[in-house]
Amino acid sequence: MxxxxxxxxxxxxxxxxxxxxxxxxxxxxxxxxxxxxxxxxxxxxxxxxxxxxxxxxxxxxxxGFTLDAIKSLLALESGTEESNAVIHAKSEETIREIQQKIAELEQMLASLQKFSTSCAHGKKTSAKHCGLLECFEKDWDCC
Missing domain, CATH: 1.10.1660.10 (Multidrug-efflux Transporter Regulator; Chain: A; Domain 2)
Structure with a gap:
């Protein structure tokens, strides 16, 4: 209650x-x-x-802040000049991490699109005949 x-x-x-x-x-x-x-x-x-x-x-x-970064930010609530620099640094670090995640997601998307157009819609009728594991090793450049 x-x-x-x-x-x-x-x-x-x-x-x-x-x-x-x-x-x-x-x-x-x-x-x-x-x-x-x-x-x-x-x-x-x-x-x-x-x-x-x-x-x-x-x-x-x-x-996108980690719990450790959030804990540090909460400890800085006093608002001193030093804390502003730390807040800026933590923010910049999180921005870099998010940019890295975006780059990784874009790479995943490109790979899935390539897989979808080459293997999933390829000439061969099944994954067994396509050689899925071999296609994966060749970055989907096989079907």
Whole structure:
């Protein structure tokens, strides 16, 4: 049952407000991304700031940041000049990683398109007759 109190929200209410699952929040607590809040009236209660952090984690993950990078970014909340440089560096690192993933996906797409046009629609009627393993070794240049 999701419950909101004057002191904060239970984990169920926090999960709903942040757009996450309860187990995801517990996972983030175990990984040290957020601090497990204190209990009030037998329930752990999450503050508005906890909800902001959880939303930040969710959004940062959609941008491609790793959990370690997100943890570092959360630690920099003070906003000093040094932290701005670290935020920039982490962002640039993530951009490079995403660009690498895009290049790999484009290569996969090109290979699948080549496979589709050469082997899957080739003259031979079955994969057995096409020599699928041999085609793979020759970068689909065989059927």
């Amino acid at each position: 999701a419950l909101e109190t004057k002191k904060g929200r239970t984990i169920g209410a926090a999960a709903k407000a942040a757009g996450l699952g309860v187990e995801t929040i517990r996972f983030y607590e175990r990984k040290g991304l957020i601090v497990q809040p204190p209990k009030h009236g037998g329930f752990r209660t999450y503050s508005d700031n906890d909800i902001k952090q959880l939303r930040f984690i969710r959004k940062a993950k959609t941008l």
